[in-house]
Amino acid sequence: MTKRFLLASAVLGLLVFGTVAPIWATVDFNAYLPIEGTPITPEFKFTKNVAIDYSNGGKLKDALMGKNMTISFSDNSDNNTSIKSFMDAINTEFATDRKSTAIITNLKVEYQVQVNGDDKGATFDYLIRLIPTVTAYTLNKGGGDVPTVLDISWMGFAIKNPVVITTQQYGNLDINSPIGVIQSQLPDVYNILKGSAAEGPLSINLIDASPLVGYTIDKWNTLFDPAYTLSETAGYGYAGQKVAVTGFAYGQSDLYQGSLKTQDTDVDFTVDSKYHLTVIERASSGTIDVAGHANGYMVQDTPAISTLTQVSTGSSVQTAQGLSTTTIYAMAGFAVIIAIGVFWFSNQKMKAAMKRGVDTSPPPTFQYEERKHWVDKFDEEKKKKE
Numbered sequence: 321m322t323k324r325f326l327l328a329s330a331v332l333g334l335l336v337f338g339t340v341a342p343i344w345a346t347v348d349f350n351a352y353l354p355i356e357g358t359p360i361t362p363e364f365k366f367t368k369n370v371a372i373d374y375s376n377g378g379k380l381k382d383a384l385m386g387k388n389m390t391i392s393f394s395d396n397s398d399n400n401t402s403i404k405s406f407m408d409a410i411n412t413e414f415a416t417d418r419k420s421t422a423i424i425t426n427l428k429v430e431y432q433v434q435v436n437g438d439d440k441g442a443t444f445d446y447l448i449r450l451i452p453t454v455t456a457y458t459l460n461k462g463g464g465d466v467p468t469v470l471d472i473s474w475m476g477f478a479i480k481n482p483v484v485i486t487t488q489q490y491g492n493l494d495i496n497s498p499i500g501v502i503q504s505q506l507p508d509v510y511n512i513l514k515g516s517a518a519e520g521p522l523s524i525n526l527i528d529a530s531p532l533v534g535y536t537i538d539k540w541n542t543l544f545d546p547a548y549t550l551s552e553t554a555g556y557g558y559a560g561q562k563v564a565v566t567g568f569a570y571g572q573s574d575l576y577q578g579s580l581k582t583q584d585t586d587v588d589f590t591v592d593s594k595y596h597l598t599v600i601e602r603a604s605s606g607t608i609d610v611a612g613h614a615n616g617y618m619v620q621d622t623p624a625i626s627t628l629t630q631v632s633t634g635s636s637v638q639t640a641q642g643l644s645t646t647t648i649y650a651m652a653g654f655a656v657i658i659a660i661g662v663f664w665f666s667n668q669k670m671k672a673a674m675k676r677g678v679d680t681s682p683p684p685t686f687q688y689e690e691r692k693h694w695v696d697k698f699d700e701e702k703k704k705k706e
Contacts, residue, residue: 346368347366347531349605349606350608352611353472357457357468359453364529366448367445367446367448367602368526370522372441372598376595379512379591380595383506384509385439387437388436388437391432392432393488394430397428400485404427407427410477413477414474418474418477420474421457423454424452425454426453429450430448430449430450432446433447444498458471467626467628468612479528482497498524522597532570537616540569540616542568542615543567543569544565545564563611564612565611566609566612567607567608567610582602583600583601583602584600584601585600610625612628612629613629
């Protein structure tokens, strides 16, 4: 139900508000927050696409033409001390910049870069997938009519320094900038790009989730789903536990968020020949499913979510851009009534037509009047005079 609503919002927004100014980012976020505040494993995906045009020839063409390679690894903080140091840096970012009490106790890192070169140019496709285990994100434990308050400020962290991960296959890799893997795995290409106008755009940090908190949580699309299925409880022969959740979504083109498109950064640079660099960044997106009837709001300029297991008499769950759950159900009921009315009216017309039977009377005869042009009147008068 939640996914269908998000898709409908995206399609409607693109049709209606396609000319509104966009919001840029490069992160996709997905999380489920239980009302109990138990450890969670959200997912961050950071992506970037880079293209180098060397159609004029040159050293970059010599170095990259025909190059097809994939650099990838997967590891976690329990097995890799450099990833543990990365996890500690994120926790420091949580506490200092995000002012969050949340703590990561484990971090899984998946990294992949695909390089493909032909006779015209080369592409570099970057993907970083982080799956942390997050605890201590509950600000206030509720009960009854008292809501539980969950901290989500931590999701907007950004790492501004190099993130060097030690791998068995590739040695040390700086995964926080596009040029990091080029420097490590394609040193001849790096030496050509070093000091050129292309080096700046290729040095911008990849691990930056700040756009998720740059757009206030109270303006995210929301929808209450009374029968959400927990995927992590699903298994062979078991459909999964069903719970009531409120879905929050960011990244759909609509009235509030505008039209979300890709952002291209284009740079012409010259080394031994003229080249062109294009860096493509997609708009960010976020999905948060919160157990219970939830509302998003700001606490001292930081985002938080309050949730109740049941709707209290003094609270109201707003969904679908400010419409309450009751309003949504009323609209759905009204639509059902209209559909029933249309069906009944069509059925009555069909029954009336069947009662009339088949018309066997002869077809009507028609007599056609001879139509004359106005000029013919003068011909008739001329004949009479003669």
